[in-house]
Amino acid sequence: MANxxxxxxxxxxxxxxxxxxxxxxxxxxxxxxxxVFVIAWLSNKLLQNRNFLSEYFLGSRGLGVWAFxxxxxxxxxxxxxxxxxxxxxxxxxxxxxxxxxxxMVVPICVMGLLGKRINQVARISxxxxxxDILRDxxxxxxxxLVSVALIIFFMTFNLVAQFKAGSEILRTLLGPxxxxxxxxxSLPEWFGNFSGLGADYMLCLVVFGIAVIVYTTxxxxxxxVWTDVMQGIVMVVGVIIMLPLAIxxxxxxxxxxxxxxxxxxxxxxxxxxxxxxxxxxVLVALxxxxxxxxxxxxxxxxxxxxxxxxxxxxxxxxxKQRHIIASGSQVAVVEAIEIISDSDKRRSFIAxxxxxxxxxxxxxxxxxxxxVLNQATxxxxxxxxxxxxxxxxxxxxxxxxxxxxxxKRIARLYAVTSPVDDLKAGDALDAYVIDFVxxxxxxxxxxxxxxxxxxxxxxxxxxxxxxxxxxxYYAYGAADEEVGSYVMAPGPHRDSTSGFLPLSLAISFFFMxxxxxxxxxxxxxxxxxxxxxxxxxRSIFTVALYxxxxxxxxxxxxxxxxxxLPGMExxxxxxxxxxxxxxxxxxxxxxxAGLLIAAPxxxxxxxxxxxxxxxxxxLVRDIYQRNMNPDATEKQIKKLSYIFTxxxxxxALVGAMNPPEFLQDIIVYTGSGLxxxxxxxxxxxxxxxxxxxQGCIAAMTGGFxxxxxxxxxxxxxxxxxxxxxPLELDPIIIGLFASFIIGFIVTLKTAPPSxxxxxxxxxxxxxx
Amino acid sequence: MASxxxxxxxxxxPDPTFVNSRREAIVIFCTWFVALIWAVTYCKINGYDIxxxxxxPTTLGMPSWVVWGIxxxxxxxxxxxxxxxxxxxxxxxxxxxxxEEHLEHAAEVDx
Numbered sequence: 001m002a003n004x005x006x007x008x009x010x011x012x013x014x015x016x017x018x019x020x021x022x023x024x025x026x027x028x029x030x031x032x033x034x035x036v037f038v039i040a041w042l043s044n045k046l047l048q049n050r051n052f053l054s055e056y057f058l059g060s061r062g063l064g065v066w067a068f069x070x071x072x073x074x075x076x077x078x079x080x081x082x083x084x085x086x087x088x089x090x091x092x093x094x095x096x097x098x099x100x101x102x103x104m105v106v107p108i109c110v111m112g113l114l115g116k117r118i119n120q121v122a123r124i125s126x127x128x129x130x131x132d133i134l135r136d137x138x139x140x141x142x143x144x145l146v147s148v149a150l151i152i153f154f155m156t157f158n159l160v161a162q163f164k165a166g167s168e169i170l171r172t173l174l175g176p177x178x179x180x181x182x183x184x185x186s187l188p189e190w191f192g193n194f195s196g197l198g199a200d201y202m203l204c205l206v207v208f209g210i211a212v213i214v215y216t217t218x219x220x221x222x223x224x225v226w227t228d229v230m231q232g233i234v235m236v237v238g239v240i241i242m243l244p245l246a247i248x249x250x251x252x253x254x255x256x257x258x259x260x261x262x263x264x265x266x267x268x269x270x271x272x273x274x275x276x277x278x279x280x281x282v283l284v285a286l287x288x289x290x291x292x293x294x295x296x297x298x299x300x301x302x303x304x305x306x307x308x309x310x311x312x313x314x315x316x317x318x319x320k321q322r323h324i325i326a327s328g329s330q331v332a333v334v335e336a337i338e339i340i341s342d343s344d345k346r347r348s349f350i351a352x353x354x355x356x357x358x359x360x361x362x363x364x365x366x367x368x369x370x371x372v373l374n375q376a377t378x379x380x381x382x383x384x385x386x387x388x389x390x391x392x393x394x395x396x397x398x399x400x401x402x403x404x405x406x407x408k409r410i411a412r413l414y415a416v417t418s419p420v421d422d423l424k425a426g427d428a429l430d431a432y433v434i435d436f437v438x439x440x441x442x443x444x445x446x447x448x449x450x451x452x453x454x455x456x457x458x459x460x461x462x463x464x465x466x467x468x469x470x471x472x473y474y475a476y477g478a479a480d481e482e483v484g485s486y487v488m489a490p491g492p493h494r495d496s497t498s499g500f501l502p503l504s505l506a507i508s509f510f511f512m513x514x515x516x517x518x519x520x521x522x523x524x525x526x527x528x529x530x531x532x533x534x535x536x537x538r539s540i541f542t543v544a545l546y547x548x549x550x551x552x553x554x555x556x557x558x559x560x561x562x563x564x565l566p567g568m569e570x571x572x573x574x575x576x577x578x579x580x581x582x583x584x585x586x587x588x589x590x591x592x593a594g595l596l597i598a599a600p601x602x603x604x605x606x607x608x609x610x611x612x613x614x615x616x617x618x619l620v621r622d623i624y625q626r627n628m629n630p631d632a633t634e635k636q637i638k639k640l641s642y643i644f645t646x647x648x649x650x651x652a653l654v655g656a657m658n659p660p661e662f663l664q665d666i667i668v669y670t671g672s673g674l675x676x677x678x679x680x681x682x683x684x685x686x687x688x689x690x691x692x693x694q695g696c697i698a699a700m701t702g703g704f705x706x707x708x709x710x711x712x713x714x715x716x717x718x719x720x721x722x723x724x725x726p727l728e729l730d731p732i733i734i735g736l737f738a739s740f741i742i743g744f745i746v747t748l749k750t751a752p753p754s755x756x757x758x759x760x761x762x763x764x765x766x767x768x
Numbered sequence: 769m770a771s772x773x774x775x776x777x778x779x780x781x782p783d784p785t786f787v788n789s790r791r792e793a794i795v796i797f798c799t800w801f802v803a804l805i806w807a808v809t810y811c812k813i814n815g816y817d818i819x820x821x822x823x824x825p826t827t828l829g830m831p832s833w834v835v836w837g838i839x840x841x842x843x844x845x846x847x848x849x850x851x852x853x854x855x856x857x858x859x860x861x862x863x864x865x866x867x868e869e870h871l872e873h874a875a876e877v878d879x
Contacts, residue, residue: 272824484818489815503808552838762782763782763783
């Protein structure tokens, strides 16, 4: 392996600061893992002398307030709450308060709408799983099997995605720690080759996967619940510590000449001036040819440093990904963001100065931007009849482009990155053009006349044009009339001209969190496990307070992050650990970062263990015991439960080594798909005596089908995993409506259930 | 059709746990709807298309539309949840599942 010169950057500088807390992060992590295994061991002890299935998969229906409240809260708060959500707040601003707003009623909806009744029905039927309830409530083997199939279908995809998320989070957390990097470097090459995402990802996946699989397999439901409790406490303590630190430090970071306001008012005022950054590529150059491979880490600040061939020289950029300037070369094209707001620029130059001063190698101060580039597609017409061998697509070749308003413009080519050895008519080539600026009036006329002269000289270029050009500006939030997008709705968005949260989406998210959350089988299982209604009442209250202490403060904290850490759009998913390190090192308490950084890891772990247990319970209880071997002994059930949990976990681990594309989209799809399929049948089963298995199976398949069809239409329309949204409404709303309506109609059109079934579930049983 | 014997083992009155659960579910669904209307309507009127964002009105340092459109209903929702949990929601009998019976028996023996 070639020796690499690591260029220090602001991020690396923070990493140096983090290195002081690195050992404490590692120490916290190890203590945490140890605690998880102790809990699993204690839970396994509980399995003795109890009905194995009920205890292993449902905790013997005996959860008290803290266990029930925190396991439900922690399971709902997946890795997204502590990685994705902060990144969204940082990227889109105050509008995230509206995006997450329905969490004000999520606890009462998720636990109160179904809780008491599903717990009672599960006890009447002796159900341990959600398919168990549906099968027994309607006396229908088929209903049980259909619901098991849907749970396994959705959960398997989701489990792979969550394994990947957990590993990515662990990689982010441990990345700055020397001991971790040394361990990665010492790994044999074959180990890293198992995954296309690198040896560090592979190591994190194995550590994360083995830990979750072992404690879940060994300890069962109680291990999952009590680790959730521990994880829930870690999350809320982390947020409570960060909130005052974030507000005070953000206020201090604002130049007093800019604002007479203090505290959050100053932060909000400063955010109102911000303009979203521009996404570009930059050609960076070393002063001399590199003598060895030289890495430019993500998050490195770069500027023109006085040489500005295009635009003013006070432009500042931050790199998005790791790049290497190869030995013998002097330049590299690097993806970056350009900071546009004046106040952001000032803080960014301060950060760059600090980065350069802390650079121990001495390379960074001499690294300079030569060109700003935009990505484009060059198209050779399908009916091109000239000599393609004579076409020279070289630097500064002028090419025409028609913008979104239909105006003919001219762009200057920097380089074509697709192979050009064997050009054919109809080819579309990836290319970079030199910093495209929209011109008008005489400037545009001059450009067009120069282009005409070029075509006169090189007629083979006629007809070759640019068909798409990304100028890098946000589709919403970058225009003059959209200034202030960080403090108002719909919030800035890189791709959508409607902004981040148009009204239709805001309504959709009220369904998404509160109603979709109610329809999650993983939540329903927990609702079957609480001890009594006193526990339920107190738990709803506890979770309401818990969510209030977590979600709204997170919005405030990561709005403050926009002031403290400019340019983090370059690597937004790192904002949570970066903020934790910054806040704690600024007050000389670096050791505290370990606790704060453990929160997102805890969140994803608590979600994964629950999903793992749900799939294995579906296999053991719903398929094996109820359909294949009803007379299975407890010993056989026990053995199979351990084996299935282990095998499902290992299968997900293997799947996550090379995870499929669109992973985040898969998580969204499975979450909303489960709700569309399960909510209506369960509501009918619990609250409507007239409901029957025909109506509920129709509701389940109808909701599943309607939801899936919107994704299929989106795919056919060429939008990949982005669903078709009629009236801009999310598929969850369409799926839920379809499910309830189809279920209602089919139920009324088919025979009512027997009196025996209705009496069993809806009438009070007489004593004796 | 159920036999007379089977039918006689149940009261003719609906199970109170079912009745109370249904009543509470209706109230909760209405609460969700009120929260949706309050938050989305207020934010639509005051949070979208602000004419002069540079001088955006603030309350407690946050944009006012966030405070009155999200934070305030959130606080009200918490107060409502407290009332709902401790004053409105009934304590009902959930029954004993078959898998719990041996635990009940063990508790009786221990006692």
